[in-house]
Amino acid sequence: xxxxxxRVHNAPMRLEDKLLRVWxxxxxxxxxxxxxxxxxxxxxRLRNQFDVQARIVHRLISQQMVQHEAVLSTLAxxxxxxxxxxPLTGVYPHIRSVQVVLTSAPPATDAPLAIPSGQVAxxxxxxxxxxxxxxxxxxxxxxxxxxxxxxxxxxxxxxxxTLAIDLSQWPLPPEWPAxxxxxxxxxxxxxxxxxxxxxxxGRPDWDWQLExxxxxxxxxxxxxxxxxxxxxxxxxxxxQLGVWWLAVGTLLWLSLTGVRQRHERQRAQALLxxxxxxxxxxxxxxxxxxxxxxxxxxxxxxxxxxxxxRALKDSPPDIALLRHAVDQTVQQAKRAADVVTRLRxxxxxxxxxxxxxxxxxxxxxxxxxxxxxxxxxxLQVPAEVRSTSPVHVLADPVALEQIxxxxxxxxxxxxxxxxxxxxxxxxxxxxxxxxxxxxxxDTGTGISPELLPRLFEPFLSTRPGGLxxxxxxxxxxxxxxxxxxxxxxxxxxxxxxxxxxxxxxxxQRT
Amino acid sequence: xxxxxxxxxxxIDDDEGVRNAxxxxxxxxxxxxxxxxxxxxxxxxxxxxxxxxxxxDVRMPGLSGLAALDMLLAQGVDQPVIVLTGHGTVDLxxxxxxxxxxxxxxxxxxxxxxxxxxxxxxxxxxxxxQRMAADRTTRERYAQLSAREKEVLGLIVSxxxxxxxxxxxALSPRTVETHRxxxxxxxxxxxxxQLIKGYAALVDADDTHTTTGTG
Numbered sequence: 001x002x003x004x005x006x007r008v009h010n011a012p013m014r015l016e017d018k019l020l021r022v023w024x025x026x027x028x029x030x031x032x033x034x035x036x037x038x039x040x041x042x043x044x045r046l047r048n049q050f051d052v053q054a055r056i057v058h059r060l061i062s063q064q065m066v067q068h069e070a071v072l073s074t075l076a077x078x079x080x081x082x083x084x085x086x087p088l089t090g091v092y093p094h095i096r097s098v099q100v101v102l103t104s105a106p107p108a109t110d111a112p113l114a115i116p117s118g119q120v121a122x123x124x125x126x127x128x129x130x131x132x133x134x135x136x137x138x139x140x141x142x143x144x145x146x147x148x149x150x151x152x153x154x155x156x157x158x159x160x161x162t163l164a165i166d167l168s169q170w171p172l173p174p175e176w177p178a179x180x181x182x183x184x185x186x187x188x189x190x191x192x193x194x195x196x197x198x199x200x201x202g203r204p205d206w207d208w209q210l211e212x213x214x215x216x217x218x219x220x221x222x223x224x225x226x227x228x229x230x231x232x233x234x235x236x237x238x239x240q241l242g243v244w245w246l247a248v249g250t251l252l253w254l255s256l257t258g259v260r261q262r263h264e265r266q267r268a269q270a271l272l273x274x275x276x277x278x279x280x281x282x283x284x285x286x287x288x289x290x291x292x293x294x295x296x297x298x299x300x301x302x303x304x305x306x307x308x309x310r311a312l313k314d315s316p317p318d319i320a321l322l323r324h325a326v327d328q329t330v331q332q333a334k335r336a337a338d339v340v341t342r343l344r345x346x347x348x349x350x351x352x353x354x355x356x357x358x359x360x361x362x363x364x365x366x367x368x369x370x371x372x373x374x375x376x377x378x379l380q381v382p383a384e385v386r387s388t389s390p391v392h393v394l395a396d397p398v399a400l401e402q403i404x405x406x407x408x409x410x411x412x413x414x415x416x417x418x419x420x421x422x423x424x425x426x427x428x429x430x431x432x433x434x435x436x437x438x439x440x441x442d443t444g445t446g447i448s449p450e451l452l453p454r455l456f457e458p459f460l461s462t463r464p465g466g467l468x469x470x471x472x473x474x475x476x477x478x479x480x481x482x483x484x485x486x487x488x489x490x491x492x493x494x495x496x497x498x499x500x501x502x503x504x505x506x507x508q509r510t
Numbered sequence: 511x512x513x514x515x516x517x518x519x520x521x522i523d524d525d526e527g528v529r530n531a532x533x534x535x536x537x538x539x540x541x542x543x544x545x546x547x548x549x550x551x552x553x554x555x556x557x558x559x560x561x562x563x564x565x566x567d568v569r570m571p572g573l574s575g576l577a578a579l580d581m582l583l584a585q586g587v588d589q590p591v592i593v594l595t596g597h598g599t600v601d602l603x604x605x606x607x608x609x610x611x612x613x614x615x616x617x618x619x620x621x622x623x624x625x626x627x628x629x630x631x632x633x634x635x636x637x638x639x640q641r642m643a644a645d646r647t648t649r650e651r652y653a654q655l656s657a658r659e660k661e662v663l664g665l666i667v668s669x670x671x672x673x674x675x676x677x678x679x680a681l682s683p684r685t686v687e688t689h690r691x692x693x694x695x696x697x698x699x700x701x702x703x704q705l706i707k708g709y710a711a712l713v714d715a716d717d718t719h720t721t722t723g724t725g
Binding site for chain 1: 527528569618
């Protein structure tokens with residue numbers, strides 16, 4: 001016999017691999033570009049910061065050097081007095097000693113100027129008398145440069161002043177860039193081939209190095225300031241990079257999910273369509289099979305009966321032939337009845353019926369509309385579900401969905417016949433004392449009065465090519481669930497289908 | 511066969527009940543029925559020389575009715591075929607007639623319709639067989655004529671008198687008379703009308719043949 005089967009082609013509709021690769025590749029590119037930008041801007045920021053600090057360092061050192069010259073000039077211009085240099089060490093701790101040597105007579109004081117902290121050496125040297133005081137030019141004297149020690153000498157009008165400077169004792173001015181762990185500065189003073197590390201380098205050398213080298217604009221102390229810093233892996237903006245990659249990843253995931261969801265939706269719609277088609281196809285097949293199965297015995301019954309009728313016209317009639325024909329008729333009629341019984345058993349399997357469940361009628365109605373959303377949109381039918389309070393019924397989910405689907409589809413087919421502006425589909429959920437009621441009303445062409453009483457008869461279809469089984473099936477399903485399906489006219493125009501299903505007992509509990 | 515011209519109906523249907531019932535029905539009008547459970551058996555086993563008709567179901571397991579119909583047509587089987595179907599569509603009907611069916615009936619079939627169709631088919635088959643046989647005899651006799659006799663026959667068919675023929679053929683009227691007598695004897699014709707009716711077509715065919723042959 002024919003078998004009712006729903007074949008759903010469950011082809012794996014995964015995202016196409018190619019598309020996936022393109023998306024991921026694009027995301028990686030974007031992520032890499034963003035990372036590069038982040039790294040470059042961080043590099044620029046650090047570079048800028050370093051440059052500012054290097055400039056500050058250079059300026060402060062330059063100022064100090066100028067100050068040395070100023071001190072020297074002042075000392076050289078002043079008449080030699082023992083207390084002149086006293087405050088010097090307090091103000092400039094790195095000026096270890098001041099040596100003033102008188103080079104001319106007035107005032108002839110041979111006493112060397114003593115500076116408390118340093119060794120003071122004073123010597124008298126002959127200076128040509130009457131020489132007008134000129135601005136002394138400072139000269140760099142020798143020193144232990146690698147220890148930061150050097151001397152600075154100036155020849156004044158009467159004196160020759162020599163400053164012994166020890167840069168290791170130089171108190172860094174308050175504007176000196178604070179030693180930040182982010183950008184530790186190493187400052188060297190270069191003089192010829194020698195280097196004095198003013199602020200030593202404490203970091204290993206295997207990272208990236210930033211360097212700024214600038215000469216000091218001082219004629220007496222022509223040093224070069226070299227400022228360096230080291231960038232390490234810790235300077236990489238890991239956090240920002242992480243956030244960026246996470247953002248790109250999230251974006252990728254979201255868009256892929258979106259695409260996948262669209263695919264899923266399309267697939268669901270395709271499946272739904274396929275389901276409808278295959279259901280119709282199966283029904284047609286069943287119909288043909290049933291027709292053949294019933295037609296065969298019917299043919300035999302008719303032929304036997306007609307043979308008997310012909311035999312009866314003979315006189316005398318052939319009794320043996322008649323008996324045979326009648327026996328055959330009975331046998332074949334029974335066979336036809338068997339086919340019908342078998343068919344009914346096949347279509348109505350009580351053992352395999354799905355269990356009844358408690359269902360929210362409005363939710364089922366909305367789901368039914370969702371499933372047909374493409375058709376609703378295409379036909380521009382405004383559809384709504386009206387429900388004041390939740391109504392729970394006891395029903396077989398599949399059967400109920402099938403009924404709603406069929407009713408909505410019927411309504412759509414009717415609405416298709418009327419102008420767009422007049423189309424309206426409403427699903428209303430109400431209750432009676434025992435039943436939950438779902439009413440499907442449309443403003444379509446309605447049901448003709450002569451058709452209304454026969455609406456649920458099988459094989460009665462107003463559609464060309466329709467099997468006329470849809471509403472019959474709906475009614476049967478509703479009856480199986482202990483409910484009813486009823487059709488009526490809808491004022492002023494259209495059709496109304498009212499599905500009543502028993503209320504779920506659990507409603508009293510809630 | 512004891513009665514070679516008693517028509518035999520070949521009934522092909524996969525359903526035993528239908529076979530029995532239809533053969534019973536067909537038997538009531540005195541036709542002999544041979545039933546076959548499927549088309550392949552039938553094609554392999556039936557007597558192609560016999561007089562009769564074929565009744566065949568379309569929907570059968572194995573070789574389908576339409577496929578069998580095509581095979582019969584290809585093999586030059588001249589028995590008329592009546593096609594039975596439980597699910598008659600226009601398309602099926604068209605295909606059946608295209609494949610050479612003489613009748614297309616829907617199940618369950620009405621007895622008058624079926625039996626009338628069968629009797630008509632049998633009658634048609636008998637006639638076509640008789641015509642074929644007659645044609646064969648005529649051809650054989652015509653072949654016995656000499657060239658001159660064929661010439662004379664042609665002129666007779668054209669409606670010439672003996673004298674006119676003698677003039678046309680440059681023969682004496684007496685010789686023409688002799689040819690004419692021989693010709694009537696060989697063709698076993700009793701009258702001029704019978705002669706013309708039986709052989710005019712052959713003479714025409716022969717004439718055109720000669721004309722095209724020489725020209």
